[in-house]
Amino acid sequence: MIKNRVKELRARFDLTQGELAEKVGVTRQTIVALEKGSYTPSLLLAMNLGEVFGLPIEEIFSKEDD
Amino acid sequence: MGMYVAVFLRIMLFISTSLMVYDFLVIQQNFIKMERGFITEFSVYISPWPGYFFIGSALFFLIANIIQYIFVRRDKKSDIKAFMSFEYNVSDERAVVNTRKAVSIAFALLLVYSLLMIGSYLYIPNYFVDHIWFPLFTTASIPVFGLLVYLISYKILEYK
Numbered sequence: 001m002i003k004n005r006v007k008e009l010r011a012r013f014d015l016t017q018g019e020l021a022e023k024v025g026v027t028r029q030t031i032v033a034l035e036k037g038s039y040t041p042s043l044l045l046a047m048n049l050g051e052v053f054g055l056p057i058e059e060i061f062s063k064e065d066d
Numbered sequence: 067m068g069m070y071v072a073v074f075l076r077i078m079l080f081i082s083t084s085l086m087v088y089d090f091l092v093i094q095q096n097f098i099k100m101e102r103g104f105i106t107e108f109s110v111y112i113s114p115w116p117g118y119f120f121i122g123s124a125l126f127f128l129i130a131n132i133i134q135y136i137f138v139r140r141d142k143k144s145d146i147k148a149f150m151s152f153e154y155n156v157s158d159e160r161a162v163v164n165t166r167k168a169v170s171i172a173f174a175l176l177l178v179y180s181l182l183m184i185g186s187y188l189y190i191p192n193y194f195v196d197h198i199w200f201p202l203f204t205t206a207s208i209p210v211f212g213l214l215v216y217l218i219s220y221k222i223l224e225y226k
Contacts (some may be wrong), residue, residue, distance in 0.1 A: 025142060025143045025158070026143060026158040026159060026160065027143070027157055027158045027160070027161065029160070029224065029225075030158050030159070030160040030161075033160060033226070038226055039160055039163075041159070042159050044159075045159060
């Protein structure tokens, strides 16, 4: 299971889901699914998110044991 | 373009093709009946409307596909490699993943549905003589069933 801090970081950067979606090249629904934890992104999307938040991937995503 | 429009147009294409073929099938069957001496004569009226319906559906489908292709080419988020026809959503990576999952579900259920349809021929072998529409429309119902399962699966996955 992959846990992420997208919701927290998005709030910190004062971005709406739509704005973040636009920046990383996906639809708003994908950001919604990411924040809910129901979607595991591709490496490319994870890297794009890292670029937007100025953080390495491992600080945004972490592995969670069941 | 909406998935509902895409699936609706595709279903219309299957239905219109079936309706168009149906008239032809009835005439062929009557000729066979006459050859075998079951009937001595027959008269038919072929309406041009199934043909118009087919041409209209095919044209709408083609135009919608071209428009969607242009939109997909312009949209940087889209995965152009995954574009086959406009009922497949390629608007972003999650949409592509969901499309693949929905296609898998539709394929699995299609196998079961096809088995049932083929099985239905076993129980009513004499039925086809008088009701020639049965094999035609059961065949047409297979892709229609697949499309509906695909649409429902995709929509469920989209809001999951």
